[in-house]
Amino acid sequence: MSDKGLIMIGWAALDVVYGYQDCDNSLTHTLSQIKKISSFEKSEVQESTAMKQDIQLNFEKCQGLIPVIAQDAETGQVLMLAYMNEIAWQKTIETGKVHYWSRSRNKLWLKGETSGHVQEVREILVDCDLDTVVIKVKQLGGAACHKGYRSCFYRKVQDGELQICDELIFDPKEIYGK
Amino acid sequence: MSDKGLIMIGWAALDVVYGYQDCDNSLTHTLSQIKKISSFEKSEVQESTAMKQDIQLNFEKCQGLIPVIAQDAETGQVLMLAYMNEIAWQKTIETGKVHYWSRSRNKLWLKGETSGHVQEVREILVDCDLDTVVIKVKQLGGAACHKGYRSCFYRKVQDGELQICDELIFDPKEIYGK
Numbered sequence: 001m002s003d004k005g006l007i008m009i010g011w012a013a014l015d016v017v018y019g020y021q022d023c024d025n026s027l028t029h030t031l032s033q034i035k036k037i038s039s040f041e042k043s044e045v046q047e048s049t050a051m052k053q054d055i056q057l058n059f060e061k062c063q064g065l066i067p068v069i070a071q072d073a074e075t076g077q078v079l080m081l082a083y084m085n086e087i088a089w090q091k092t093i094e095t096g097k098v099h100y101w102s103r104s105r106n107k108l109w110l111k112g113e114t115s116g117h118v119q120e121v122r123e124i125l126v127d128c129d130l131d132t133v134v135i136k137v138k139q140l141g142g143a144a145c146h147k148g149y150r151s152c153f154y155r156k157v158q159d160g161e162l163q164i165c166d167e168l169i170f171d172p173k174e175i176y177g178k
Numbered sequence: 179m180s181d182k183g184l185i186m187i188g189w190a191a192l193d194v195v196y197g198y199q200d201c202d203n204s205l206t207h208t209l210s211q212i213k214k215i216s217s218f219e220k221s222e223v224q225e226s227t228a229m230k231q232d233i234q235l236n237f238e239k240c241q242g243l244i245p246v247i248a249q250d251a252e253t254g255q256v257l258m259l260a261y262m263n264e265i266a267w268q269k270t271i272e273t274g275k276v277h278y279w280s281r282s283r284n285k286l287w288l289k290g291e292t293s294g295h296v297q298e299v300r301e302i303l304v305d306c307d308l309d310t311v312v313i314k315v316k317q318l319g320g321a322a323c324h325k326g327y328r329s330c331f332y333r334k335v336q337d338g339e340l341q342i343c344d345e346l347i348f349d350p351k352e353i354y355g356k
Contacts, residue, residue, distance in 0.1 A: 055335065055339065055340055061281070062240075067245050067259055069247055069256055069259065071256060075254075076253075076254030076255070077254070078247055078249060078256065078303075078312050080305070081245055081247065081259075081305070081310045103239070123334055123335075124334065124335040125256075125331035125332075125333065125334050125335075125343075126331065126333050126334075126335065126340055127258070127259070127330040127331050128323055128324070128325050128327075128330045128332070129330075132259045132330075132331075134256050134331045145306055146306070147306050149306075152305040152306045152307075152310075153303035153304065153305050153310075153312045154303075154306070155303065155304050156301055156302065156303050156304075157233065157301075157302040157303075157304065161233065162233055162304055165303075
């Protein structure tokens with residue numbers, strides 16, 4: 001990793017180790033397949049990774065953070081926006097589960113760590129300025145919002161007020177106990 | 179407007195004056211209709227607005243800015259992410275055309291002011307924390323990205339590299355002369 005807030009990630013390794021899915025949603029490798037990789041094959045992967053570390057994100061614009069839009073991979077509904085620092089970005093890649101940086105708690109945050117409503121990575125899109133990311137996800141539990149709705153954007157502006165226009169999936173009291 | 183970075187907007191007036199469309203995409207009023215509103219009707223609108231100024235956004239978390247996700251109202255494709263300050267937010271409401279605050283140029287930015295690729299507001303969604311907005315838009319010209327692609331998120335991560343996966347709509351040299 002450079003000292004200028006840029007991060008270089010070995011995506012090739014991610015593709016192999018976590019069964020990352022491409023645009024066509026075809027699973028190229030599974031974890032069980034990976035466990036069978038021989039040491040020879042592993043060294044090939046490492047070489048490939050070293051060759052392909054050419055994706056650079058710019059974390060400098062917003063105090064070490066980039067905004068990340070989580071979008072339902074099937075329906076296209078925007079589920080939430082949160083932030084990643086370099087650590088969250090790396091953890092997302094390493095685990096195939098979306099991690100954010102919680103600004104309110106000032107700590108790394110595995111989405112779903114309390115509720116179990118993990119976001120599994122399906123596709124990652126990067127913007128023209130390399131400072132914003134869309135992650136298409138499979139939202140486990142069917143809800144991204146801590147208030148129990150499918151999306152954090154569960155209200156629309158209508159008749160001068162905010163009107164609920166999304167489906168309530170769970171009762172926050174049952175999930176979070178509050 | 180309060181002194182705590184909260185903004186109260188008369189959405190009722192927006193609905194009437196700019197033909198704002200609801201979830202069902204049904205146009206309730208057109209600008210030409212509005213021009214026929216009598217002074218009596220105008221005073222009714224003002225009273226209604228005063229009654230309904232109850233949508234508050236929190237601009238404090240990110241130095242006076244909120245992130246705004248522009249999403250194609252028809253396809254659901256995420257087109258871009260940019261920021262609004264209170265002025266941009268107000269201008270968007272006043273005009274029915276999306277305005278952002280350009281962080282690089284440090285100025286108010288009517289999206290499409292150079293290219294003509296204006297974003298017309300179709301629906302506005304607000305998140306659970308009142309600090310992020312999704313605006314569903316009709317993207318004039320068919321492209322949101324200054325590089326000529328439909329979306330700023332025109333690249334996906336594949337095989338360790340960024341691969342273009344979106345449609346090129348225009349040649350930036352022709353539009354911006356560079």
